[in-house]
Amino acid sequence: MMTQTPGDLVIHPRDRRFGRGEPMERWWLARDPVATAFYNALSVTFPKGEGFFIESVRNFRDGAPPRLAGGIAAFTRQEVLHTREHVAFNRRVVDGGYDISRLEARVDERLAFVRSRPPIGSLASTMALEHFTAILAHELLADPRHLAGADPEAAAMWRWHAMEEIEHKGVAYDTWLHATRHWPRFRRWKVKAKVMLFVTRNFMVDRTTGILDLLRQDGLAGPRLWARLFWFAFGRPGMMRKILSAWMAFFLPGFHPWKHDDRALLARADTGREAPAEA
Ligand SMILES: [Fe+2]
Numbered sequence: 001m002m003t004q005t006p007g008d009l010v011i012h013p014r015d016r017r018f019g020r021g022e023p024m025e026r027w028w029l030a031r032d033p034v035a036t037a038f039y040n041a042l043s044v045t046f047p048k049g050e051g052f053f054i055e056s057v058r059n060f061r062d063g064a065p066p067r068l069a070g071g072i073a074a075f076t077r078q079e080v081l082h083t084r085e086h087v088a089f090n091r092r093v094v095d096g097g098y099d100i101s102r103l104e105a106r107v108d109e110r111l112a113f114v115r116s117r118p119p120i121g122s123l124a125s126t127m128a129l130e131h132f133t134a135i136l137a138h139e140l141l142a143d144p145r146h147l148a149g150a151d152p153e154a155a156a157m158w159r160w161h162a163m164e165e166i167e168h169k170g171v172a173y174d175t176w177l178h179a180t181r182h183w184p185r186f187r188r189w190k191v192k193a194k195v196m197l198f199v200t201r202n203f204m205v206d207r208t209t210g211i212l213d214l215l216r217q218d219g220l221a222g223p224r225l226w227a228r229l230f231w232f233a234f235g236r237p238g239m240m241r242k243i244l245s246a247w248m249a250f251f252l253p254g255f256h257p258w259k260h261d262d263r264a265l266l267a268r269a270d271t272g273r274e275a276p277a278e279a
């Protein structure tokens, strides 16, 4: 296999709970409705999305080499914990007064479509979305401005999730390499590139629709709001602009998520959060 996952990488599920029993401000991120809606819309996708990732990867675990099988088990455990914490987080978003049902329905529709296709398509979507998640996670940890002024428990939850996404970023990709090991290289690249373009388009359209839905519930709409949202995503702090080159790297021949070794960032984030928790 052509995996470039570091041989000594340990995927270590951290069973943590965040913000239980504490109310969260409706605009929990810097009292900014736009910033809050950006992360809320993302969070709504996780419980069902991650369940789908787990099932897609596990479909191909038979015959996986032992290291990959171990990676799949640890990945599953991490995604299950993320689901639990995003369910709790989303409940707090609802308690803050938002109706997230239309956003959830959109996720259901997308997943129903992918599930109606062959399982290799689900694995390809998962592999593409896991790269997307890993580069968002990297940027979230690399620049503290993204979560500046956030509710502390919410910020800790997002950082914890980001850390684990980086840690297991090679698992879906290695599963894909394993599942397509007999494919000609060009075919693998073609499917991979097509699927990435498809999921990115859907991601942009669906999240934008979801964010605008949430903001409408704040009484915010119109061209000035769109400009504000665009500036948030592509200007400052500019999450979408900053992940662009990492997103493009996916299309290069010989790409692997661990070609970019960001374990140092992960280790820094881990000690930052873990020291007080274990003291
Ligand atoms: Fe996750």
Ligand SMILES: [Fe+2]
Residues within 6 Å of the ligand: 053, 079, 130, 133, 165, 168
């Ligand atoms: Fe993940």
